[in-house]
């Protein structure tokens with residue numbers, strides 16, 4: 001029987017004891033529930049001696065970096081540093097079509113950006129008399145992640161390595177601090193709500209580290225990213241308006257390779273092909289495609305056709321996992 005009040009008190013005491021009076025902690029946040037709850041717990045325990053870093057990799061959801069900044073800073077009082085690295089990421093991704101290469105580039109670029117920011121923060125911190133040096137790295141690992149990384153050897157095994165951002169803490173000589181490592185997802189959500197994290201964030205669908213880059217089949221360009229972001233925003237907006245957001249485990253728009261012919265007004269348009277995906281799953285290891293009403297899909301298709309320039313076709317993906325994966329790459 002899990003007692004949340006007791007958990008929070010115990011965890012805050014544990015963090016304070018580990019870190020000490022002057023110790024400092026750094027950690028990456030993504031805007032997802034796990035990293036936000038972990039960050040908020042840190043803020044409660046040690047205030048501004050916790051430094052959160054958000055790297056905007058240019059392949060986040062539309063306006064995501066801005067929204068995360070607002071929620072974490074103004075809303076939750078977390079000491080947040082935003083690194084706008086969109087151009088660096090898109091530059092390094094230019095012309096790269098192979099999914100694993102894309103993941104590697106994004107992972108490595110993330111590490112570069114994070115380390116650079118961490119050094120900057122450490123230097124600034126060294127000049128603050130009340131604080132010591134940064135010795136700790138916060139990670140929002142949950143209990144299932146701990147178990148999975150020990151026992152799971154399925155096809156997604158490599159995918160799960162994102163929980164341990166490329167061995168970054170060890171590489172930087174930092175010790176790991178994992179305040180959520182005994183918790184399940186539903187407990188993290190409950191904890192988040194009790195810490196004052198907005199409902200919308202607490203129930204946010206998962207979003208992959210390599211972001212929209214794995215939802216664009218083939219090479220990534222700023223134009224393709226814009227199309228996916230806009231289509232995705234419309235799809236999610238309509239899902240929320242229909243009251244289906246919580247029923248669906250994960251939903252998003254993706255971009256297929258190549259172009260197709262469509263007709264806009266009396267003009268033939270050689271445009272992009274958007275695929276919509278929405279799944280229901282309990283563990284993300286298997287998943288079923290969500291069955292929308294035809295009228296819902298027609299509405300989303302109309303909006304995307306009218307509002308997103310350059311789209312000629314909208315498809316709805318009905319393959320379950322397996323044989324498909326949830327993401328397209």
Ligand code: XMP
Pocket residue numbers: 103156159162206207208209210214250284321324325326327328
């Ligand atoms: P798949 O596509 O393997 O996705 O069925 C299962 C869950 O994992 C997420 N996913 C990723 N998360 N980095 C991440 O951080 C990745 O490279 C990655 N690939 C998939 C996916 O969004 C889904 O929730």
